[in-house]
Amino acid sequence: MSVHLLQTATSVLLKDPTASLGDVARAAGVGRTTLHKRFPTRAALVRAVANDALDLIDSVSCQVDFDRDDAIEDLITRLVALGPRVEFLLRFPGLERDAELRTRIEAMDEPVLDLITRLQGTKLRRDLPAWWILHTLYAGLFNAWEAISYGRLAPLDAPRFVLTTVFEGVASAGATDRT
């Protein structure tokens, strides 16, 4: 049941980062006292939500074979499915002020950066820095999550949208005006 509490907290805090603890408790169908017993302070709750998301990413990361050439496609597809839990990590303001969290987030980026660097020998452009490509991927993910939450994009369409847009761009195949 504590799991459901964290998930509810995730979506409530994501929708309104200034939501009070009372709001979170009510949304989770739980007393504010109970919430306080699990997470003695607001900072503790936020940290728990973030760590939960990081655990989720770790579990996904383990399932991806980073040695395969289509590892990125696999990773993106799996990350899209995670939705708000991970979006929280990239969106919640002030999260990077927690040193421990910042460390975990950077550690999460590292293998992907390595993968990108390696693939820049084959299927990825060499004229862009790896970090820019990584953040472009994140931007695509965030884009998809937002569209899904607004009901504009079907969750099952999302991976294809993100991958095709990030990899091939929005220009039509014929128009190659690389400047």
Added chain:
Amino acid sequence: MSVHLLQTATSVLLKDPTASLGDVARAAGVGRTTLHKRFPTRAALVRAVANDALDLIDSVSCQVDFDRDDAIEDLITRLVALGPRVEFLLRFPGLERDAELRTRIEAMDEPVLDLITRLQGTKLRRDLPAWWILHTLYAGLFNAWEAISYGRLAPLDAPRFVLTTVFEGVASAGATDRT
């Protein structure tokens, strides 16, 4: 001098959306009373900052000839230069709850959406919805602003990065694995 106040408020609130009015006033080198005299309430300040950003966009929008085929490139290049003032519009939480602001934001999107739809006849892909392409552009902008604020990206490089990435994608030219 009021202009400088709004710009300071923009960057302070962007860095920390929960910053107190005292923080804003101090950052602007002005008394909290003075701030209150100009903007009687916090909501009024936020609205003023947002409207300032929208005015800025309007003034840019007027300079772009939406009939030209390279209007998008022109628009993006100009928007990148605006930086945090516009980033505020896309980032600040709860901004869309103000009906008047939401209207202005949608009105801002409209001509760009029309342009995208028109260009889908020529240089833009037809197999993606116009709104998706629009949001991909925004995501690229946001990406660049963030990289600039972290000092990773030179402002003068930004337009090229955004345009080439959004239009052509991150895949190397040879790898055309359109699924």
Added chain:
DNA sequence: GAGCAGGTGAACACTCATGTTCACAACGGT
């Protein structure tokens, strides 16, 4: 039934952002 773990609402004190007012200082125009 006794005991215990877990959950709950009520209540309290405390902090802090906020809105508001007021008296005072600086400055420019007349």
Added chain:
DNA sequence: ACCGTTGTGAACATGAGTGTTCACCTGCTC
């Protein structure tokens, strides 16, 4: 020198979120 404007710090009341405690209830095991 006078006065309106503009900015300033100090002070105050208010409200909301927060952390904390306590008494009470429920369901479970022994």
